[in-house]
Amino acid sequence: MRKQIAAANWKMNLTIQQAETLVSDLLSASFDLNQEREVVFAVPFPYLVSIQNIIAGKEHVSVAAQNCYNKLSGAYTGEVSAEMLKSIGVPYVIIGHSERREYFNETNAVLAEKVSICFEYGLKPIFCCGEALSIREAGTQNSHVENQLKESLFHLTEEHLTGFVIAYEPIWAIGTGKTATSEQAQEMHAHIRKVLATQYSEALANSISILYGGSVKAANAKEIFGQPDVDGGLVGGSSLIATEFSVIINSLK
Ligand code: PEP
Numbered sequence: 012m013r014k015q016i017a018a019a020n021w022k023m024n025l026t027i028q029q030a031e032t033l034v035s036d037l038l039s040a041s042f043d044l045n046q047e048r049e050v051v052f053a054v055p056f057p058y059l060v061s062i063q064n065i066i067a068g069k070e071h072v073s074v075a076a077q078n079c080y081n082k083l084s085g086a087y088t089g090e091v092s093a094e095m096l097k098s099i100g101v102p103y104v105i106i107g108h109s110e111r112r113e114y115f116n117e118t119n120a121v122l123a124e125k126v127s128i129c130f131e132y133g134l135k136p137i138f139c140c141g142e143a144l145s146i147r148e149a150g151t152q153n154s155h156v157e158n159q160l161k162e163s164l165f166h167l168t169e170e171h172l173t174g175f176v177i178a179y180e181p182i183w184a185i186g187t188g189k190t191a192t193s194e195q196a197q198e199m200h201a202h203i204r205k206v207l208a209t210q211y212s213e214a215l216a217n218s219i220s221i222l223y224g225g226s227v228k229a230a231n232a233k234e235i236f237g238q239p240d241v242d243g244g245l246v247g248g249s250s251l252i253a254t255e256f257s258v259i260i261n262s263l264k
Pocket of ligand 1: 020022184187224225226227245246248249
């Protein structure tokens with residue numbers, strides 16, 4: 012079975028005290044985690060080490076960075092490199108979140124550089140893709156997402172892509188309370204898998220976890236995660252509330 016993942020994206024929220032309390036509260040509950048059911052906390056850069064310390068010894072729970080820079084090192088004041096993340100033992104990094112694409116002008120080409128650097132340093136990207144409302148209304152979401160994958164991932168080989176995670180996040184559903192229906196999620200996830208199978212192989216397509224993101228909450232997680240091509244979720248708002256996120260974790264297949 013592919014890995015089922017509940018990934019929390021805290022974005023720019025919480026003080027360190029609130030963050031530590033949230034993770035401690037969550038970890039006091041018992042979850043049925045194993046090689047194929049993981050929890051990931053994508054936390055702000057300054058909290059990575061302290062959250063790693065709190066989860067130390069908890070199997071199948073890890074941290075992610077929310078971004079890294081598209082250059083190896085050098086005079087880029089304020090940026091954080093993949094090598095720095097690797098050096099503190101961070102396994103995952105979110106690449107290409109729609110907020111980064113929109114507010115920080117991250118293009119498909121820039122994201123292509125980032126995923127290459129992640130591969131170089133052995134970091135696993137959680138690569139985000141998804142369409143704006145206007146694209147969904149025009150009915151061109153499949154080709155839009157396909158193009159995002161093509162321009163940012165297809166320079167990589169099958170070996171490079173092994174271990175990558177993809178998050179399909181329709182922009183119109185992020186932070187809006189408007190969730191894609193489970194049918195809409197399944198349809199796009201199946202499309203992404205088909206695109207990967209055509210470009211690479213069925214084996215690779217079937218091995219990649221594809222998460223859904225966009226207003227996932229306790230009340231809808233089970234239904235969305237229950238779709239055959241949905242392998243868990245990337246969760247923003249609801250991951251900041253321990254009682255909500257624990258139900259979401261328990262909704263993994
Ligand atoms: C996200 O930030 O990736 C996200 C999906 O946010 P929300 O769950 O709040 O829609």
